[in-house]
Amino acid sequence: MKTVILIGALGKMGQAALMGLGNHKVITAGRSGDVDHIVDITNEQSIRALYESVGEFDAVVNTVGACEYANFTEMTQTQWMSTVMSKMMGQINLVRIGQEYITDGGSFTLISGILNVKPIPYAIADATTSGAIDTFVKCVALEMPRNQRINVVNPTVLAEAWDVYGEMMPGFEPVPSALVGKAFERSVDGFINGEVIFVDA
Numbered sequence: 001m002k003t004v005i006l007i008g009a010l011g012k013m014g015q016a017a018l019m020g021l022g023n024h025k026v027i028t029a030g031r032s033g034d035v036d037h038i039v040d041i042t043n044e045q046s047i048r049a050l051y052e053s054v055g056e057f058d059a060v061v062n063t064v065g066a067c068e069y070a071n072f073t074e075m076t077q078t079q080w081m082s083t084v085m086s087k088m089m090g091q092i093n094l095v096r097i098g099q100e101y102i103t104d105g106g107s108f109t110l111i112s113g114i115l116n117v118k119p120i121p122y123a124i125a126d127a128t129t130s131g132a133i134d135t136f137v138k139c140v141a142l143e144m145p146r147n148q149r150i151n152v153v154n155p156t157v158l159a160e161a162w163d164v165y166g167e168m169m170p171g172f173e174p175v176p177s178a179l180v181g182k183a184f185e186r187s188v189d190g191f192i193n194g195e196v197i198f199v200d201a
């Protein structure tokens with residue numbers, strides 16, 4: 001049994017990840033609500049405070065990456081930066097700071113999303129930062145210290161979110177949260193490293 005910090009635990013993707021973490025002691029974290037620890041992934045001090053207060057842990061699973069949606073021609077610098085600071089730098093900082101605290105051989109699992117491979121309108125910032133995180137994981141795996149591993153789950157839309165996103169995603173087939181949970185399980189419980197784990201129908 002590992003001690004796993006699950007960030008964004010109350011969100012749709014957090015609930016999907018939780019389905020794959022049944023063998024572990026899961027410590028939940030998020031920006032608000034009924035979680036073990038409150039954290040804002042866009043704030044370095046908040047990330048450090050999370051790791052300090054948890055103490056010893058073997059894995060970090062992050063499912064947070066807030067994105068702004070607009071046509072490229074209308075998207076402002078502010079909208080770009082809020083997406084970059086959450087989905088890209090927020091996740092990079094979770095790893096940059098977390099590598100100081102995580103146990104030897106610990107693992108990080110990040111979130112991206114299928115839109116960098118299958119683009120749709122309004123989602124240029126999500127697609128761009130998802131692509132950045134996929135690249136970050138593949139490359140930083142080569143220089144993680146103390147045998148730490150890192151992977152990213154790149155899922156298509158969840159069946160449980162289809163009522164919200166389905167209309168914007170013609171021709172996409174949603175996947176059940178339980179299947180996406182398996183991808184998180186494979187990252188945390190397996191030995192893979194530097195992988196983009198696609199979950200698509």
Ligand SMILES: NC(=O)c1ccc[n+]([C@@H]2O[C@H](COP(=O)([O-])OP(=O)(O)OC[C@H]3O[C@@H](n4cnc5c(N)ncnc54)[C@H](OP(=O)(O)O)[C@@H]3O)[C@@H](O)[C@H]2O)c1
Pocket residue numbers: 008009010011012013014030031032033039040041042063064065066067086087111112113114126154155156157158159161
């Ligand atoms: N849903 C899908 O089908 C799907 C598919 C592929 C990829 N993804 C990706 O998965 C990620 C999460 O999506 P989701 O559907 O789970 O969204 P969601 O249901 O809206 O949940 C997001 C969670 O993240 C928390 N959060 C937001 N900003 C935060 C911050 N700065 N620090 C800490 N926690 C923060 C939210 O807390 P509050 O409620 O307090 O704001 C909420 O609990 C996104 O990057 C999305 O692109 C989603």
